[in-house]
Amino acid sequence: MRARYGVPLGIVAAGAAGIVYSAAFEVRSFRLRRVTVPVLPPGMGPLRVLQVSDIHMVGGQRKKQRWLRSLAGLRPDFVINTGDNLSDPEGVPEVLDALGPLMEFPGAYVFGSNDYYGPKLRNPARYLLEKTSGKHGLNGNAPAVGAIHNPWEDLRDGFDAAGWQNLTNTRGVLKTEGVSIELTGLDDPHIKRDRYERVAGGPSGTYDFSMAVVHAPYLRVLDSFTADGYPLILAGHTHGGQLCVPFYGALVTNCDLDTDRVKGLSTHTAADHTSYLHVSAGCGTNRYTPVRFACPPEATLLTLVGREER
Numbered sequence: 001m002r003a004r005y006g007v008p009l010g011i012v013a014a015g016a017a018g019i020v021y022s023a024a025f026e027v028r029s030f031r032l033r034r035v036t037v038p039v040l041p042p043g044m045g046p047l048r049v050l051q052v053s054d055i056h057m058v059g060g061q062r063k064k065q066r067w068l069r070s071l072a073g074l075r076p077d078f079v080i081n082t083g084d085n086l087s088d089p090e091g092v093p094e095v096l097d098a099l100g101p102l103m104e105f106p107g108a109y110v111f112g113s114n115d116y117y118g119p120k121l122r123n124p125a126r127y128l129l130e131k132t133s134g135k136h137g138l139n140g141n142a143p144a145v146g147a148i149h150n151p152w153e154d155l156r157d158g159f160d161a162a163g164w165q166n167l168t169n170t171r172g173v174l175k176t177e178g179v180s181i182e183l184t185g186l187d188d189p190h191i192k193r194d195r196y197e198r199v200a201g202g203p204s205g206t207y208d209f210s211m212a213v214v215h216a217p218y219l220r221v222l223d224s225f226t227a228d229g230y231p232l233i234l235a236g237h238t239h240g241g242q243l244c245v246p247f248y249g250a251l252v253t254n255c256d257l258d259t260d261r262v263k264g265l266s267t268h269t270a271a272d273h274t275s276y277l278h279v280s281a282g283c284g285t286n287r288y289t290p291v292r293f294a295c296p297p298e299a300t301l302l303t304l305v306g307r308e309e310r
Contacts, residue, residue: 053283
């Protein structure tokens, strides 16, 4: 009798079911996470901050647009957008429409690589190779060839017209309910556009609270923000790992951050200082890999409270 070698039918069926689930259900199963962070000066607060990230808008994503618009019902004190709004050069009008109700609140933003450049089809295994080599984005890799340039200027103009603060390698100030918040931001480290020397020196000490914002949570950036004394850093970029292993977690972060901190609230220590770090898993995907597994799309409502209110 001739020996038969192959994949058992049950494994094939389970794999197919997983693909259908991750592509048809979980990628559209939008969630809101709520996190409390004890970072405000004693006696101050609370402040409610809505973080949206990694929207990766593609034309026709109506459910995502409706969900984003619905977040205005949370009535946050302010909104932080940590970048990668686009995955389609034609997506700017839909991003601005979806975020329109949120732009009625004070807010600020940084951009990610996909705001500047359109995505390219790539083998997902490359993320594992990059993790092994320690090379991510333009950090150790050759520049991309033939990149599609997205109309990020239109996105910037729309955010600016709404009064959101552009934190591209600069500082900004938001005022809400009589409280002033100093924000320090960087352009995307994933494509080496961060210029920390332009914002170095830490909080000015003239505002009620200070925090830092960046798209990709590279260690060099986290070290700088933390050493300078920022109590809270917000970032995105990682997609929470996007394709995770149940009961294990993420395999990659698409940067040099460890997988234990791929999403959610954690801490970072540098130069005898410790900051809280919140990494959003984001609510979208690259248009060429429209799947999520064990990592649903999300936005986060962070409630900042006084340090004595643990």
